[in-house]
Amino acid sequence: MAISSARAREGRQTKARSTLRRPLDASELAWLAVLPCAALLAVAIVLLGPPLGHALFEPAGVDRFWPETEVRPEPVEHARFVLALLAAPLGAAGVLVLARRPPPMRPDFVGALVRLAQACTALFVVLMLLAQRGVLLRAYVYPVQPRDVFSLTTLAAAAAFALAASYGLRRPLATRLRGLVRETSGRRVACLVAAIALVAVWLTAAFNTEHSIGRAESNHLIPWDMSETFAVLDGRTPLVDFHSQYAQLLPYIGAGALRIFGSSVGSWTGAMIVLSGLALLAVFAVLRRVVRGSLTALALFVPFLAGSAYLIDGRLSPFEIFALWPMRYAGPYLLAWLTARHLDGATPRARWLLLSVGGLVAINNLEFGLPACAGTLAAIVYVAPPRSRRAALRLLGDAAAGLLGAVAVVTAIALLHGGALPHFKLLLEFPRIYGIGGWVLEPMTAAGLHMVLYATFVAAVVVATVRAVRGDNGRVLTGMLVWSGLFGLGAGSYFAGRSDTLNLISLFSAWCFAVVLLTIVVVERIAIAGRRPSVADLVVLFGVLVVACSVFQMPRPWNELARLRRTTAAIYKQADAVQLVSETTTPGEKVAILTQLGHRVALDAHVTDVAPYSGLEAMPTVGQMQTTLAAVRREGVSTIYVQRSFLLTGMLEALQTAGFAPVTQRGDYIMLRASGPSP
Numbered sequence: 001m002a003i004s005s006a007r008a009r010e011g012r013q014t015k016a017r018s019t020l021r022r023p024l025d026a027s028e029l030a031w032l033a034v035l036p037c038a039a040l041l042a043v044a045i046v047l048l049g050p051p052l053g054h055a056l057f058e059p060a061g062v063d064r065f066w067p068e069t070e071v072r073p074e075p076v077e078h079a080r081f082v083l084a085l086l087a088a089p090l091g092a093a094g095v096l097v098l099a100r101r102p103p104p105m106r107p108d109f110v111g112a113l114v115r116l117a118q119a120c121t122a123l124f125v126v127l128m129l130l131a132q133r134g135v136l137l138r139a140y141v142y143p144v145q146p147r148d149v150f151s152l153t154t155l156a157a158a159a160a161f162a163l164a165a166s167y168g169l170r171r172p173l174a175t176r177l178r179g180l181v182r183e184t185s186g187r188r189v190a191c192l193v194a195a196i197a198l199v200a201v202w203l204t205a206a207f208n209t210e211h212s213i214g215r216a217e218s219n220h221l222i223p224w225d226m227s228e229t230f231a232v233l234d235g236r237t238p239l240v241d242f243h244s245q246y247a248q249l250l251p252y253i254g255a256g257a258l259r260i261f262g263s264s265v266g267s268w269t270g271a272m273i274v275l276s277g278l279a280l281l282a283v284f285a286v287l288r289r290v291v292r293g294s295l296t297a298l299a300l301f302v303p304f305l306a307g308s309a310y311l312i313d314g315r316l317s318p319f320e321i322f323a324l325w326p327m328r329y330a331g332p333y334l335l336a337w338l339t340a341r342h343l344d345g346a347t348p349r350a351r352w353l354l355l356s357v358g359g360l361v362a363i364n365n366l367e368f369g370l371p372a373c374a375g376t377l378a379a380i381v382y383v384a385p386p387r388s389r390r391a392a393l394r395l396l397g398d399a400a401a402g403l404l405g406a407v408a409v410v411t412a413i414a415l416l417h418g419g420a421l422p423h424f425k426l427l428l429e430f431p432r433i434y435g436i437g438g439w440v441l442e443p444m445t446a447a448g449l450h451m452v453l454y455a456t457f458v459a460a461v462v463v464a465t466v467r468a469v470r471g472d473n474g475r476v477l478t479g480m481l482v483w484s485g486l487f488g489l490g491a492g493s494y495f496a497g498r499s500d501t502l503n504l505i506s507l508f509s510a511w512c513f514a515v516v517l518l519t520i521v522v523v524e525r526i527a528i529a530g531r532r533p534s535v536a537d538l539v540v541l542f543g544v545l546v547v548a549c550s551v552f553q554m555p556r557p558w559n560e561l562a563r564l565r566r567t568t569a570a571i572y573k574q575a576d577a578v579q580l581v582s583e584t585t586t587p588g589e590k591v592a593i594l595t596q597l598g599h600r601v602a603l604d605a606h607v608t609d610v611a612p613y614s615g616l617e618a619m620p621t622v623g624q625m626q627t628t629l630a631a632v633r634r635e636g637v638s639t640i641y642v643q644r645s646f647l648l649t650g651m652l653e654a655l656q657t658a659g660f661a662p663v664t665q666r667g668d669y670i671m672l673r674a675s676g677p678s679p
Helices: 002-019 026-056 075-084 087-100 107-132 152-168 172-180 185-206 219-233 250-261 265-291 294-308 330-343 351-364 366-383 389-418 424-436 449-470 475-491 493-497 501-506 508-528 535-553 557-565 575-584 598-605 622-635 651-657
Strands: 590-594 639-643 660-666 669-674
Touching: 026 075, 026 087, 026 107, 026 449, 075 493, 087 449, 087 475, 107 449, 107 535, 152 535, 185 265, 185 294, 185 557, 219 250, 219 265, 219 598, 250 265, 265 294, 265 330, 265 475, 265 508, 294 508, 294 535, 330 351, 330 366, 330 475, 351 366, 351 389, 366 389, 366 424, 366 449, 366 475, 366 493, 424 493, 449 475, 449 501, 449 508, 475 493, 475 508, 493 501, 501 508, 508 535, 575 590, 575 598, 575 639, 575 660, 575 669, 590 598, 590 622, 622 651, 639 651, 651 660
Parallel strands: 590 639
Antiparallel strands: 639 669, 660 669
């Protein structure tokens, strides 16, 4: 009788506690904001996308393209992409505003709403993965839309292992394992060696020699990627008299390496691999600083590395695309490492110095560098928010000083190498041609894996906001979460323009970085705080295990050695072009070589190529031909070489109108001579 009375009393107390109103935790506020923010943003994207697109992103003012050029402007899609970027600041603002005056609510009601939001999130991920494979939403799948990314076996295995991992993290085994990951000097060195070895193995697929590049999956991309380095070797200066498409500063490093080791494909791919390797090791250093242990960092680094190297169409490694690695990714990951050190109280301690590096990264490549720089600034604000107007002004002053420092460095390089001030407006030339003009763009589908990537980046920013509001321990983790989220969202413009398989998988490295950081949060919550895993925790574990399955795509060193032995002709030595130029010029003469790797041809033929672009392929507009002819006149050039297979309708006529007539031809290459003494 007494026992039943006690149980009844306990039940009444439990019910009373469940109806007691209490302030909400920041994480609960974030989950309560998910569905309203998503609905509001979806309505804005649908309704405001068309008018904003036509008002802001119409290709008016872009140079006229040559006939036959593949042009698909996407003004509405670009506007909707910009609106979608508001999800992160909208979610963060919601948490900050509600945290000031958290509404008191009943715990049982709050729990139900949180579980509903998490269930909708999990359902969203499932639907997007099904759409990716064409199981659902078939009407939205274009022929170019990537579909065969992550097999059903991989997805099923990751789901099963996520459930097992969530169970194992709460068992006594997890407690015993924590002692094994304690940092020691021996483990630190061993894990660093292991990380270097893993990076080296994965990067072997990107190495090629002059005689193996013809069989490489990426051989068609080499002329695009390599031309900027050879332009610097030939005396051209990016932002002065050469219009770089991918990187403005990194070509100087590549040119320095080629001066030391020789101007071969092997030397160039080797130099690029070294830079990519350093960038990947910078991420390992960030993870080690976040988790304070090399063994744990290595365990997280493996899925990041495997996901970053996920094969495009099952054949092409992203590491082979040098316009990505290292031209786009190296600078941001170096900046992430320096940001993590700064947040941890290590060098560089001066904010203006860190932001100067951010400015250099942004100038090198706006597409990935600008969001990386924004991520660094946000990380600083999240970890050490200015508490007064004076502190805010001091932060703005540091940001301005950093930008001026970056501009000063680039200006000094331009003056020393090119003898002229840089033209920073050239940074926007190719973004306008691609983004506004619509050069070789492809439409984006309404559903697919790219939406999962997008949601991950938004989640990283919102989780960082929750941690900042609560004042959680782990300054570096909080800062890196917001950094990874903003970097991934900004870099997403790469896929938003040309929405195909290559550009989707090219974002995997940024996505994997955000996923492993979110995994740290989940593991801390389950294994350290001892909480029951939520649906959201399972989704994160599922994500990291999906990318971890990519480890089975690791290159086999013996296969790569065998590949390098299967040689072909040196297709990028361009013997016909070199011979034609050598026979029709004198050493040191200034010419314009509008062919693939024209600046390399100039080096081999001992002449100087004044062409401001890497070839006809990089000149899709009429205005770029006019810019080239202006450089020809300015330099007093009387000879131009073109590659017939890349001539578009109207190009040859434009050259003839400018006073250049075909004189001779060798193979695919045509020589044109000015009819007068100098055009």
